[in-house]
Amino acid sequence: MATVSLATVSRRFAAGSAAVDAVDLDVRHGEFLAVLGPSGSGKTTLLRLVAGFERPDAGRITIGDRIVADGPLFVPPEARRIGMVFQSYALWPHMDVRRNVGYPLAVQGITGAAYADRVAKALNAVGLTGYETRRPAELSGGQRQRVALARCLVMEPAVVLLDEPLANLDVHLRALLQAEFTAFHRATGATMIYVTHDQTEALGLADRVAVMDQGRIVQLASPEELYRAPLTPMVARFVGRGAVIPAIVHTVHNGRADVEVLGRRAQLRVAPDQATGAALVCLRPEDLAVGTNGPVARVARKAFQGSHVAIEARLDGAVLPMHLGPDQAAALGDTVGIDIRDGWVIPARD
Amino acid sequence: MDGGEKGVRLALVGFVSLIALVPMLRLLWEGVAPAGSPDLSIVIETWTRSATLRALRNTLVTGIGGTLLALILGTGFALLVALTDIRAKAALVFSFILPLVIAPQVTAFAWMQAFGPNSPLLGALGLAPPLGTRNPLVGPGGIILLLGLHHAPLVFLAVRAGLRLVPRDLVEAAQAAGAAPMTILRTVILPLLGPALAAGTGLSFVSAIGNFGIPALLGIPGGYTVLVTLVYQRLAGFGPRVLPEVAAIGLGLAALAIIGLAVQRWRIRRDDVRVVSLAATTPGWRLGTWRPVVEASVWVFMGLILVLPFAALIATSIVPAIGVELTWERMTFSHYAYVLWDYAAARRAFVNSFVLAGLAAAVLMMAAVPLAVLADWRRSRAIGFLAIAAEFPYALPGVVLAIAMILVLLKPLPIINLSLYNTVWIIFAAYLARFLTLAWRPVSAGLAQVDRSLEEAAQGAGASFIFRLRTVIYPLLAPAAVAGAIIVFLTAFNELTVSALLWSSGAETLGVVLFSLDQSGESTGAAAIAVLTVIATLALMGVGAALGRRLPQGVLPWRP
Ligand SMILES: Nc1ncnc2c1ncn2[C@@H]1O[C@H](COP(=O)(O)OP(=O)(O)O)[C@@H](O)[C@H]1O
């Protein structure tokens, strides 16, 4: 178990802006941290910096109480004792499941009963007992990822890095393996950094979520806070698909602001130090309801979602996501009144 | 980077520099400063001599002539196989590629047997030229013919690779626009093939001007000398004394090859019209009523270039003596017994060629894997540079490398005071230099298909570079490395150009023995050796084929 901390770490690839740009990040001891961001935002590079597959151009990386990268000092990945789970699983096709899982032990020169014992335990933990002599090619995608997990488990690492480990799996398997990651985390108590572009994964699994955009961490917060109080319009749009709409803040009082939005006055949540004047607000489906006296919007899209009907209502160029209950009906092109019940004044601009 | 990786990198940089870079630089130095100070007088004197200029002219005539023939045959055949509905394509391709794999001196010798006055086959048919007349293949015409046939597969491979880059939709769009096949060929396909044609032409030109076996067997008897055979005759006649002069000739030959390659590069760059597409064009144009005629002519052609010469070769190897008519009763295997047991030089040559080719293949296979990893994955500048340097000993004519090796190894090695000159080890060193790139390329191609995270996972598990090499990288790249080793073995086993200049008594290769038996008129023994090398070659190709689907595409030329 260990903390992982990055201090103004940058990594720039030739001819291009920095893939990781002066990132400060402190991952707590035993924490499950998700790194969430759109494709190309630098998540993989960040993870590879921690693992040691990339060397930072600037900044310092510390794992536990050991500095692993700082200027000329650089500890190579094989000496960092970090577990890594790859999106491609990275199972060696020429080895069977036993040898794949036992590899970290073989590296340490562990053989015989200790080897067999620890491999068996790891395979048992991921429910793959009996698959020892299979080759990776003879396994399903979910089983392969479990083998990769077992290989990580057998190392008993203090830090585990996962790079989009579920991206190649179907929806059903994802849910199943998510539960397994949680169990893995609980069983090992390892510090985990989990990279994904899927917000439901990040919000569902992690203790805290770091949102990345263009090589920077734009917000680091618990899933609830991230959802309720996004720091920037990018986070508001990316997490929970909120509508970001221009507004004018008139007064701020006691965590509430009197805001003019969509031509109406509404009482929205704000940060305590929010200034008055022009701002952007984040409105989520649960903040909006069909009303009688609000602004009137036109239904532009409609999708049945089981428990509710998701619609997109358009008004003056703004696109508002809304949910209609089973007893509410609206056809495409209908107009609906909108009742703004809640919302969040976004503190910063992009 | 751990200590093991540093050590491996250092060792490889030293190895490649020593075998590939140092000899070439030494040769260049010999040309511009033979006595230690800048002095071009020997170069100028050599290149104003009429014998050199005549050899240059002959080199250009046969080189360009052979390349044109290869271009016509190779392109025509590639278009026929790729675009039409001709049948038995795999068999056709295999037969067409075969001359590339068989040693040129063997091919030349076989053709001489097939069309000479002593031809057992033509003799049996009463068609042989009258005894005492010169073999009709001796002279520039025969050299051009055989160079063309030997290099047509190179053009074929390049054009076929080019055709695989022609997207199907471009051809289909032309078809939809109402264009007939010949129009599409002229207006769409051939223009897109420009770079491929340039690549094939450049390769076969450089290979043709560096070829030794064909002009040696078909040129020397008629006094028709090209640059490569001029170097050979000078060195064989006068020994190391003429090194400065042959170094000058070698540099001229190298310059010619580099011009050829530069023109090729420029032509490829100028209009690289490569288009990315998933589906290559396979229009399967119908030959219709012509199909039987076309197929028959193609197979007759194959018979003419393969069956006829090799039947003659076998016939020569089993007649009791040259000039004796071959019948069932007279058939004998005594010449095989002679070359395998009685004739000491031939017996040694079998051992030497097997050992040299085997060792070179093994060493280069082991070196190629970490070289490729360091060059392609680690992007090591030094190794990337050496990858380019390693191309020269292979791309430049073999005699150029041979001269360079003599220059480096003529004197005993410094410090250890060991002389490799006049031993098999000078040939071995030359093979390492010449064939390194043949082992390296397939491994590089194989590496491109390996997910890097497979190594990173091992690294994350704590494995050192050496441990990763052993447990992950070598096993993953084994098929590609073995393919490279097979190509190295085949090429070295059939090689003559380098060993013709470097051999000494006790250090003969099969190519050398075949050549000297032929020169001294012992055709039957030469034929037996030739047949045995062809059998060994085909057997190895079989091994390569058995590796089958595990190889990256295009690594073994004779596989589709
Ligand atoms: N090895 C590399 N060489 C050059 N550019 C790279 C390399 N790896 C990543 N990048 C660039 O860095 C940026 C961030 O990439 P990455 O970390 O893979 O993002 P993510 O994992 O969030 O999709 C991208 O613009 C990508 O093109």
Ligand SMILES: [Mg+2]
């Ligand atoms: Mg990524």
